[in-house]
Amino acid sequence: MRNILIIGAGRSASSLIEYLLNKSEAEQLHLTIGDLSLELAQRKTKEHKNATAIAFDIFNEQQRQTEISKADIVISMLPAHLHFEVAKDCITFKKHMVTASYISPAMQELDTLVKENNLVFMNEIGLDPGIDHMSAMKIIDDIRDKGGKILLFESFCGGLVAPESDNNLWNYKFTWNPRNVVLAGQGGTAKFIQEGTYKYIPYNKLFRRTEFMEVERYGRFEGYANRDSLKYRSVYGLEDALTLYRGTLRRVGFSKSWNMFVQLGMTDDSYIMEHSDTMSYREFINSFLPYHPTDSVELKLRHMLNIDQDDSQWDKLVELDLFNANKIVGLHNATPAQILEKILSDSWTLSPEDKDMIVMYHKIGYEIEGKKNQVDATMVCIGDDQTYTAMAKTVGLPVAIATLQILNGNITTPGVQMPLKREVYAPILKELEEFGVVFYEKQGSYMGYNPNNVAS
Numbered sequence: 207m208r209n210i211l212i213i214g215a216g217r218s219a220s221s222l223i224e225y226l227l228n229k230s231e232a233e234q235l236h237l238t239i240g241d242l243s244l245e246l247a248q249r250k251t252k253e254h255k256n257a258t259a260i261a262f263d264i265f266n267e268q269q270r271q272t273e274i275s276k277a278d279i280v281i282s283m284l285p286a287h288l289h290f291e292v293a294k295d296c297i298t299f300k301k302h303m304v305t306a307s308y309i310s311p312a313m314q315e316l317d318t319l320v321k322e323n324n325l326v327f328m329n330e331i332g333l334d335p336g337i338d339h340m341s342a343m344k345i346i347d348d349i350r351d352k353g354g355k356i357l358l359f360e361s362f363c364g365g366l367v368a369p370e371s372d373n374n375l376w377n378y379k380f381t382w383n384p385r386n387v388v389l390a391g392q393g394g395t396a397k398f399i400q401e402g403t404y405k406y407i408p409y410n411k412l413f414r415r416t417e418f419m420e421v422e423r424y425g426r427f428e429g430y431a432n433r434d435s436l437k438y439r440s441v442y443g444l445e446d447a448l449t450l451y452r453g454t455l456r457r458v459g460f461s462k463s464w465n466m467f468v469q470l471g472m473t474d475d476s477y478i479m480e481h482s483d484t485m486s487y488r489e490f491i492n493s494f495l496p497y498h499p500t501d502s503v504e505l506k507l508r509h510m511l512n513i514d515q516d517d518s519q520w521d522k523l524v525e526l527d528l529f530n531a532n533k534i535v536g537l538h539n540a541t542p543a544q545i546l547e548k549i550l551s552d553s554w555t556l557s558p559e560d561k562d563m564i565v566m567y568h569k570i571g572y573e574i575e576g577k578k579n580q581v582d583a584t585m586v587c588i589g590d591d592q593t594y595t596a597m598a599k600t601v602g603l604p605v606a607i608a609t610l611q612i613l614n615g616n617i618t619t620p621g622v623q624m625p626l627k628r629e630v631y632a633p634i635l636k637e638l639e640e641f642g643v644v645f646y647e648k649q650g651s652y653m654g655y656n657p658n659n660v661a662s
Contacts, residue, residue, distance in 0.1 A: 207236040214283030215241035215250045216255040222602030230256035243296035275299045278570030317622040332601040334363040340631035344439035358571030362429040364455025371560035375522045377457035379554045381562035396431035415467040429453035471493045482540040488531040562589040564596040571652045578652035585645045
């Protein structure tokens with residue numbers, strides 16, 4: 207039996223573990239599933255004879271090294287900042303490693319050692335990053351194989367609620383880490399290039415600069431810019447592209463509404479609010495508004511945001527129960543962002559019967575023999591339930607498939623890497639289609655950058 211050590215049994219690991227268990231007989235696999243919560247790890251094994259659950263503490267060096275030394279390959283589903291110690295042990299014991307996380311500077315520094323030990327450290331092999339890389343490179347490589355030149359590359363991805371579960375005014379629910387949603391866009395100015403001109407969007411303007419797109423059968427969406435699109439010029443070999451833009455997808459209207467929180471300062475995570483444990487939701491809102499001897503919190507807020515009582519923006523705020531004086535935050539020494547996350551979780555947590563949805567959209571303009579064309583590629587994945595969510599599928603399945611490909615010697619190029627080579631992405635994308643992760647490509651005339659598609 208070949209032993210696969212899986213560190214972290216959270217929500218994103220569900221489909222990953224199921225895939226490998228289903229393959230375990232034919233592929234002679236044994237899974238060791240380690241998590242801080244033994245109960246969680248045990249649930250994920252489903253009492254399968256080829257799986258062992260263990261209580262696993264990543265900071266227990268002896269245990270970590272013992273388990274890694276017994277594995278043939280290690281999958282780390284931990285938060286990105288915890289991969290490094292695992293990676294060093296994998297080098298020591300000469301084990302391949304797979305993660306869904308972005309390659310950190312510390313991880314990249316291990317590249318020489320990884321290559322010297324002829325190891326594959328596959329990173330960024332989840333959804334975004336992951337499926338976005340692979341699907342984009344497939345199209346880009348196909349165009350280049352025909353002698354084409356890339357003129358425009360735009361790519362968007364969003365974790366959303368499925369249409370049948372979309373029942374609030376925001377058209378949104380938390381389908382992944384709520385904290386990441388609240389802090390989205392912070393920590394740096396969005397940078398990209400459009401029609402040969404560098405563009406920069408500071409955080410306070412980010413959610414009012416959106417692009418619109420249509421996905422067949424699923425309607426209209428909007429996208430706001432990710433932090434740094436420019437780094438993908440070298441990653442994808444798009445140094446000559448006139449437009450390079452990566453963004454996050456939401457339903458139309460979400461960004462304009464979210465901008466209310468940004469302008470009020472509720473997404474700030476840099477300071478602690480006094481007496482947050484006893485503060486009511488209404489007091490939280492009022493703390494960002496000017497004092498007035500007679501005006502209500504509602505009136506002050508409408509005046510500050512310049513919205514009317516019959517405005518749909520107002521309805522969205524009311525729906526969140528923000529003005530409730532009886533609801534208590536109950537968080538000790540909390541930042542505004544942490545309090546906002548708590549309030550939103552009341553309304554945006556998926557119900558047991560809810561399903562999530564992943565939407566990915568690539569728009570690639572190119573030129574072949576003097577003729578300009580464009581391909582629009584879309585992928586929509588709907589979750590099965592609250593265990594096998596669309597997010598779990600699209601993050602976990604590529605990790606699982608890549609792991610088996612490495613074990614079976616089909617992926618052999620050593621080093622710290624992301625899935626950009628044809629030997630990696632071609633078989634993984636093909637197998638993902640069996641699980642409903644399918645890209646539909648539509649060819650058309652090159653449209654270029656249309657300023658009418660951008661909200662003011």
